[in-house]
Structure formats: structure tokens, C-alpha cells
Amino acid sequence: MSWIERKRPTRLERRIELPDYEATRGFLDQLAEVSEQQGIYPDTSFGRTYVNLTLYAEGEGEDLGEGVRRFALAVDRLLDAAP
């Protein structure tokens, strides 16, 4: 997976490049479905052809938590499935 794990606070970050605005919108729509299914809402930054995601650890410590890892894998699957 292409996430970068960072500390203080513990988080996962991933930058996604997309070919055009339509693809960006499509990805954001799919991401919203995953958020609603899993109850996890990443900090999301986007412009016309990129999306940056930050997933913060669920607790205070250095462990990301099961939910965050599951969300990151779901995003990876979305991107693997993209044309």
C-alpha cells in the first residue's frame, strides 16, 4: 500500500493523482461511500486532479487502530479497481 505513516500525531497519509476532474469527483464519491459504511472521515484535500488523505489514529498512542487500517485498505481497493 502507498500510505506513509507519520508520528506526532500518529497518522497515515496518501496522495492520489487523477487524470481529470471527473475522475477526482468519481473517486471522492466512492470515498464518501466508504466513509459512510465505516464511520471514518479522513481529512481530505483536493484540487482538480489530486486528492490528499490523512487518517488519524483512533486513540492517543502510536497504534493506528483497526478501523483506520481497514479504511486505508478499502481506499487501496478502490484505486486498484479504477480503470
Place this chain on the structure above:
Amino acid sequence: MSWIERKRPTRLERRIELPDYEATRGFLDQLAEVSEQQGIYPDTSFGRTYVNLTLYAEGEGEDLGEGVRRFALAVDRLLDAAP
């Protein structure tokens, strides 16, 4: 309007708080329509209940440009029309 104008580079910023994720998604969908109509794609950051927008000046100088001002007003109208 509730935009803050900043310099170096010249830009407009606005933070929008929303009551829940559904409202955030609805706003982002409306914003996408304005982007497609006007061909302007702000840098957008969002989480479950907020959206931050940054509109960069179209040229190199200190003037924001007509297009950016028109986009900002369209966003204001969206928010004024929201329930």
C-alpha cells in the same frame, strides 16, 4: 462575504462549518457544479463537518481576477440558499 483575502500568493480563503456529513457532501456536490460551470477548481480541504476553500489569483499580481471573484460570490449564494 466571509472570505479572507491573503497575500503572497494573492488568494481568498473561506472556512465553512456544516452540521453533519450529509450536509458536507451536499455542499461539495453543489461546489463541483459551480466548478464545472465556471472552470475554476479551488483547493478544497474537508472533514466530516467542515470545508476550507482557497481560491488563488488567476494572474501573478495582487489582483484576484474576475473569475475568482465570481466564483466566490457563487459560493456565497450557495450558502445563503442552504437551509
